[in-house]
Amino acid sequence: MRIRGPGSRRTSSHSTAAIRAWRSWHNDAIARPVDRGARGYAHVAFNVGSRERVDELTAQLVADGYEKISGPRVTGDGYYESCILDAEGNTVEITG
Template identity: 45%
Template sequence: MQLTHIALWTNDPERLRDFYVQYFDGKSNEKYVNPKKGFSSYFVSFESGPSLEIMQRNDITEFYLPEHIGLAHLAFHADTRDQVDCMMERFREDGCVIAGETRVSGDGYYEGVILDPDGNRVEIVTR
């Protein structure tokens, strides 16, 4: 498995995106906007390693709520949908909390979500 991106909630996505572009030579995509969900995001990629998903949602504005400014989730890349399904079944069998059943997301990922022992969201994803 390979870590693909780290997601951060923010109230000012352009400011945060610009920081990572300026100081860490990140490359940003165009802004993704889902008006139905009040959601927008940028992906900032780097020469190597995981990218950052810098996200904003209208109803996530305060610190230290169940979803808050700061780390939102970690995502690990799977090679196939079958691998996502197998991993999710393994997590279920091992008693992990399933936070999101497998689905195809609005931006085309096939994903399942679990909680790690500290309650951090971890996505297993493939295209």
């Protein structure tokens, strides 16, 4: 599974930057085993700039085979977000 980069699909600078940041974080995280009983971060979040981009990126990631675990939706604290699981089971929050 992969996230399409700017060469494979028309993307805005916000989404391209979010994808680059996610890939950088994801590549660093691959070497670590996932331990659900461990303490540490609960998830990583990226703001892609708008509700439309949240919808677009969520749809793109689902089409690429990632599991959507929530949203897109407005949360109780007023954020518009969706959450997906990356290949290692980490929660990735996309906000707009």
